[in-house]
Amino acid sequence: MSQTSAPASEVDEHASFIKTPQQLIVVVLLAFLVPIFGIALVLQMVVGGHHAEPESLSPEAVSARIQPVGRVEVVDANAPRVLRSGEEIVKITCSACHAAGVAGAPKIGDKAAWGQHAKEGLDHLLQSAIKGKGAMPPRGGLPDLSDLELARAIVYMANQSGMNLKEPAASADGTIASAAAAKPEGKKRK
Numbered sequence: 001m002s003q004t005s006a007p008a009s010e011v012d013e014h015a016s017f018i019k020t021p022q023q024l025i026v027v028v029l030l031a032f033l034v035p036i037f038g039i040a041l042v043l044q045m046v047v048g049g050h051h052a053e054p055e056s057l058s059p060e061a062v063s064a065r066i067q068p069v070g071r072v073e074v075v076d077a078n079a080p081r082v083l084r085s086g087e088e089i090v091k092i093t094c095s096a097c098h099a100a101g102v103a104g105a106p107k108i109g110d111k112a113a114w115g116q117h118a119k120e121g122l123d124h125l126l127q128s129a130i131k132g133k134g135a136m137p138p139r140g141g142l143p144d145l146s147d148l149e150l151a152r153a154i155v156y157m158a159n160q161s162g163m164n165l166k167e168p169a170a171s172a173d174g175t176i177a178s179a180a181a182a183k184p185e186g187k188k189r190k
């Protein structure tokens, strides 16, 4: 009898490591929790995956990466646009020449040079900036600059150079409100 019962209990012990009700509860709980934890991890990877490098996956970054090497820019004068400040425009374009006074450009901060140019009035400065003057290309080489943006850039540079010009007011459509804006400056013409 003892010979048959002994191997039987051995077989039982090796068949399962669950011997007590507590162990069974632990195993059943783990059987639920482990897959749920795993699914949560995978979900987090899938849903939260794009947080890894948010900048590199933004629409702007992606379109910048896949944009063609050369492109033609069609400027639609009627398109709604975000107007940039004078300081911004000067930074991206005008300072290329006006920061160091390249090719005889009136240098930002050079009171005498700007005084010489500004005495003609903002309106006049704007007209020559629109058309281009001497070594300066039309609109400082940035054809999509609006007149208002150009005027703001001129006012910014002049005022950095000891002038006291006033930015022309913007009308609702983002253009210079009226000729009246430039008139006070225009009066200074001789």
Ligand code: HEC
Residues within 6 Å of the ligand: 089, 090, 093, 094, 095, 096, 097, 098, 102, 103, 104, 105, 106, 117, 118, 124, 125, 126, 128, 129, 133, 134, 135, 136, 137, 139, 140, 141, 142, 145, 150, 153, 154
């Ligand atoms: C490629 C170089 C260059 C860039 C870029 C440039 N300028 Fe000039 N700018 C010049 C030069 C050179 C002159 C002097 C022209 C002259 O008197 O012959 C000048 C003169 C001017 C004048 C005085 C015009 C006058 O009638 O007295 C204004 C105003 C002006 N620039 C505004 C701007 C603005 C605003 C920008 C940016 C949107 C800009 N410039 C970008 C080279 C540049």
